Amino acid sequence: MTDVMVPANPPFRPSMLIYDRRYRSMTFQVIVFILVMALAWWLVNNTIRNLAALGKDFDFGFLWQRAGYDIPQTPIPYTSDDTHLRAALVGLLNTLIVSILGCIAATVVGIIAGVARLSNNWLIARLMTVYVEAFRNVPLLLWILIVFAVFTEVMPPPNAFRGDDPAASMILFDHVALTNRYTAIPTLAMTNDPGSLDLGARITISWATIAFAVALVAGWIVRRMIAAWAQRVQDQTGVRPTTWWASLAVMTVPSLLLIWYFGLHLIPPTLKGFNFTGGLNVQNGLVALWLALTLYTGAFIAEIVRAGILAISRGQSEAAFALGLRPGRTMNLVILPQALRVIIPPLISQYLNLMKNSSLAIAVGYMDIKGTLGGTTLNQTGRELESIVLMMGVYLVLSLIISAGMNLFNARVKLKER
Amino acid sequence: MSETHAQTVPFVRDTMLPPAAPPVREAGAVRWLRQNLFSGPLNTVLTILGVLIVWFLVSHFWDWFAHSVWNADSLSDCRRIIAETWGEGARGACWAVVRERWNQYVYGFYPPELYWRPTMAFGLLFVALAPVLFSESVMIRRVVLALATVLTLWLMAVMGAPAAWLVFAAAVLVGALLISERQPSWLLVFSILYPLMGVWFLWGGSAWGPVMVLVGPVLGWIAWRLLGRASALVATVAALVVPLVWWIVFAGDAARDAESIVSLAIPAVASDRFGGFLLSITIGVAGIAMSLPLGIVLALARRSDMFLVKTLAVIFIEFIRGVPLIALLFVASLLLNYFLPPGTTFDIILRVIIMVTLFSAAYMAEVIRGGLAALPKGQYEAADALGLDYWKAQRLIVLPQALKISIPGIVSTFIGMFKDTTLVTFVGLYDPLKSMSDAVRASTSWKGIYWEPYIFVGFIFFLICFGMSRYSMYLERRLARDHR
Numbered sequence: 001m002t003d004v005m006v007p008a009n010p011p012f013r014p015s016m017l018i019y020d021r022r023y024r025s026m027t028f029q030v031i032v033f034i035l036v037m038a039l040a041w042w043l044v045n046n047t048i049r050n051l052a053a054l055g056k057d058f059d060f061g062f063l064w065q066r067a068g069y070d071i072p073q074t075p076i077p078y079t080s081d082d083t084h085l086r087a088a089l090v091g092l093l094n095t096l097i098v099s100i101l102g103c104i105a106a107t108v109v110g111i112i113a114g115v116a117r118l119s120n121n122w123l124i125a126r127l128m129t130v131y132v133e134a135f136r137n138v139p140l141l142l143w144i145l146i147v148f149a150v151f152t153e154v155m156p157p158p159n160a161f162r163g164d165d166p167a168a169s170m171i172l173f174d175h176v177a178l179t180n181r182y183t184a185i186p187t188l189a190m191t192n193d194p195g196s197l198d199l200g201a202r203i204t205i206s207w208a209t210i211a212f213a214v215a216l217v218a219g220w221i222v223r224r225m226i227a228a229w230a231q232r233v234q235d236q237t238g239v240r241p242t243t244w245w246a247s248l249a250v251m252t253v254p255s256l257l258l259i260w261y262f263g264l265h266l267i268p269p270t271l272k273g274f275n276f277t278g279g280l281n282v283q284n285g286l287v288a289l290w291l292a293l294t295l296y297t298g299a300f301i302a303e304i305v306r307a308g309i310l311a312i313s314r315g316q317s318e319a320a321f322a323l324g325l326r327p328g329r330t331m332n333l334v335i336l337p338q339a340l341r342v343i344i345p346p347l348i349s350q351y352l353n354l355m356k357n358s359s360l361a362i363a364v365g366y367m368d369i370k371g372t373l374g375g376t377t378l379n380q381t382g383r384e385l386e387s388i389v390l391m392m393g394v395y396l397v398l399s400l401i402i403s404a405g406m407n408l409f410n411a412r413v414k415l416k417e418r
Numbered sequence: 419m420s421e422t423h424a425q426t427v428p429f430v431r432d433t434m435l436p437p438a439a440p441p442v443r444e445a446g447a448v449r450w451l452r453q454n455l456f457s458g459p460l461n462t463v464l465t466i467l468g469v470l471i472v473w474f475l476v477s478h479f480w481d482w483f484a485h486s487v488w489n490a491d492s493l494s495d496c497r498r499i500i501a502e503t504w505g506e507g508a509r510g511a512c513w514a515v516v517r518e519r520w521n522q523y524v525y526g527f528y529p530p531e532l533y534w535r536p537t538m539a540f541g542l543l544f545v546a547l548a549p550v551l552f553s554e555s556v557m558i559r560r561v562v563l564a565l566a567t568v569l570t571l572w573l574m575a576v577m578g579a580p581a582a583w584l585v586f587a588a589a590v591l592v593g594a595l596l597i598s599e600r601q602p603s604w605l606l607v608f609s610i611l612y613p614l615m616g617v618w619f620l621w622g623g624s625a626w627g628p629v630m631v632l633v634g635p636v637l638g639w640i641a642w643r644l645l646g647r648a649s650a651l652v653a654t655v656a657a658l659v660v661p662l663v664w665w666i667v668f669a670g671d672a673a674r675d676a677e678s679i680v681s682l683a684i685p686a687v688a689s690d691r692f693g694g695f696l697l698s699i700t701i702g703v704a705g706i707a708m709s710l711p712l713g714i715v716l717a718l719a720r721r722s723d724m725f726l727v728k729t730l731a732v733i734f735i736e737f738i739r740g741v742p743l744i745a746l747l748f749v750a751s752l753l754l755n756y757f758l759p760p761g762t763t764f765d766i767i768l769r770v771i772i773m774v775t776l777f778s779a780a781y782m783a784e785v786i787r788g789g790l791a792a793l794p795k796g797q798y799e800a801a802d803a804l805g806l807d808y809w810k811a812q813r814l815i816v817l818p819q820a821l822k823i824s825i826p827g828i829v830s831t832f833i834g835m836f837k838d839t840t841l842v843t844f845v846g847l848y849d850p851l852k853s854m855s856d857a858v859r860a861s862t863s864w865k866g867i868y869w870e871p872y873i874f875v876g877f878i879f880f881l882i883c884f885g886m887s888r889y890s891m892y893l894e895r896r897l898a899r900d901h902r
Contacts, residue, residue, distance in 0.1 A: 029724050043757045121461045121468070360744070396737065399739065
């Protein structure tokens with residue numbers, strides 16, 4: 001008998017839909033599909049009936065109506081005569097401002113605290129442990145409220161800075177004034193203003209900003225090219241040319257030249273009458289939210305950094321030393337690439353959390369997208385469904401963009417296994 | 419030998435020298451200081467910096483803490499006492515607000531004569547948790563249960579609980595102590611019944627409601643047994659459909675009819691009377707209990723081979739994780755009425771619990787998925803090689819290990835969720851942190867008191883969350899099966 005008996009496929013019976021593994025998953029998926037569709041139909045049908053009963057419709061036309069409310073802090077020009085759409089855009093920009101500022105500051109705080117917690121110094125390590133545990137185990141809302149209360153209750157009113165012998169004084173060489181209504185910080189000004197690029201809809205970007213962005217990007221690209229050249233030379237000759245001064249120069253010199261060309265300088269706030277003018281008066285809601293988010297997220301980032309450093313076994317640095325690498329190169333070539341693989345994914349999800357937590361701005365009256373679109377606009381127009389759906393969509397898009405970035409990174413540094 | 423040696427060498431020491439004391443700088447406190455605080459220039463600078471920070475904090479806040487007042491009727495009273503005791507211009511903490519408003523912070527606006535009911539529910543919670551949480555060590559279980567028994571009964575007696583309920587609580591608590599000595603797993607029956615009992619104790623009303631809810635699974639089981647002989651497929655479908663039909667169509671009427679025949683009602687308490695830590699703990703415990711199973715199901719679905727199941731799980735998880743909890747809470751408070759049949763209303767606390775559960779289940783699913791992915795592939799392959807089917811492999815081999823790996827993540831999700839219960843303030847519920855402190859400040863006697871309520875609430879949250887994280891560390895050590 002040379003040929004193997006192949007069992008003929010048994011004829012199909014209905015019971016095979018559940019007992020045969022080939023069909024069972026199909027059966028199950030079809031059932032799930034039907035149930036999900038039924039649920040969706042039920043929800044949509046209910047919504048339609050409810051809207052009809054209330055005499056409402058599902059229409060985003062209200063976004064083009066006059067908003068009629070003021071926003072204390074607007075990164076783009078906005079008046080109460082503008083549309084709800086523009087108010088929502090202002091809110092979105094405010095969300096982005098506090099998120100980005102928070103991410104930057106939280107990273108700095110987190111790295112310092114995480115490294116300090118591993119320090120040999122007993123006192124510093126204990127202090128950082130207290131910081132991390134205190135912030136991780138208490139609701140963020142509490143920190144926001146406390147920081148905000150510090151600003152509104154403890155800080156002096158602006159007129160306390162008046163007179164020859166004022167009750168309060170400015171900090172940072174007379175550049176910043178902390179008052180109970182706002183924080184006055186210096187603004188940037190240019191003696192040689194190149195004007196602005198008009199993007200339409202009264203949104204403008206200064207040419208100077210564009211010039212700095214171009215200078216930085218170009219400097220970064222040139223730096224990459226210098227590094228690639230150094231690598232080529234090293235591969236051919238075995239000696240790596242010294243490049244740090246060239247890298248530093250291409251990164252900084254164009255910006256310094258631009259600063260000199262535009263005559264960029266700081267204008268500190270000065271007290272005129274009862275208020276500070278000349279500088280930028282930042283609403284305390286923003287400052288309190290930013291500080292609280294920074295300290296809270298910083299505590300989580302500290303733990304991530306600590307875990308990332310601890311995850312690299314001592315053998316790795318010992319092996320690098322045995323190969324004759326200097327400590328700096330050991331850090332750059334051996335420790336950091338491995339530690340970053342552990343650190344970056346949770347770090348980015350902390351950024352995501354920070355962005356979502358910035359919606360707690362309603363606790364301090366900072367008008368982010370929750371405060372404009374999901375707050376005043378919703379209350380004024382009575383369009384709960386549209387406002388909340390739109391707001392959730394905005395948050396969802398922001399998160400998906402950040403997650404997509406994280407997935408790209410993960411795919412690049414992933415360990416290959418079978 | 420030794421004689422020749424003695425002739426060539428003038429002196430040989432034949433006793434050991436007593437060991438010399440180490441130099442002062444290498445011993446005791448000095449050595450510790452040198453090693454831990456002043457081991458180099460950088461460390462010395464850091465130490466000085468740290469001392470300065472500590473000194474700054476102590477010098478700014480010590481007098482405030484030292485001048486604490488615990489007995490006063492109002493903030494002005496507090497300030498008067500501080501000024502009288504420590505002189506004009508002295509600062510001091512007025513903890514009297516915590517003392518005076520303690521009940522409000524703990525029970526919200528719950529009727530004071532019924533305070534014993536949440537207390538009893540909280541005490542019995544430890545019985546329900548005993549087989550799940552404290553099953554690792556006999557000693558800990560004994561201590562926890564004994565403490566819960568004594569404290570619950572004492573507090574209930576102080577709060578004026580009726581004698582019948584005192585006997586009931588004593589019977590359950592002492593019974594649990596005795597049963598757990600013999601066979602702790604029997605307490606699982608109580609753990610399964612506890613959610614319904616807890617709801618009844620907290621909200622009151624007729625006991626027939628929870629009983630009729632319980633009838634659903636019983637009917638399902640009966641249907642399964644009856645039809646099991648005919649066809650397994652029909653039996654499975656019936657076991658799922660019968661309880662659903664019972665709950666949706668019959669349970670409400672059955673509970674009303676039964677109530678009209680035999681009344682089993684205790685005074686009902688509306689949801690708007692809930693507040694303070696009672697509200698936080700109710701939402702937190704319910705969310706924790708429901709989000710773990712839901713998270714496991716979602717994690718398994720996301721790793722499933724079935725395309726549709728996987729896609730749905732991904733959409734659900736990414737959607738929930740992509741929006742802030744506040745947005746979901748607003749959906750619960752504003753939009754849910756749109757999605758339900760016209761005229762349906764249901765309790766705001768229940769809506770919030772559902773949203774909080776869904777929110778943390780999505781995070782839980784990602785944590786557990788991490789645990790599943792971290793298991794070596796060999797474990798899955800070994801389960802297949804043993805011929806286990808999918809559910810057996812998950813239940814016996816994969817999940818026990820994956821859940822053990824994910825304990826830190828699971829507990830930190832729990833902690834995050836418990837902290838997030840403070841956000842219910844934005845949908846008009848009385849959380850202890852913002853709404854309750856605002857309510858306290860709204861009275862004329864405590865107008866303008868900021869720090870003490872915040873610090874008090876923060877301290878309680880810290881105790882609970884820190885306790886949870888320490889417990890998870892302990893559990894991790896207990897469950898570690900490698901490198902011992």
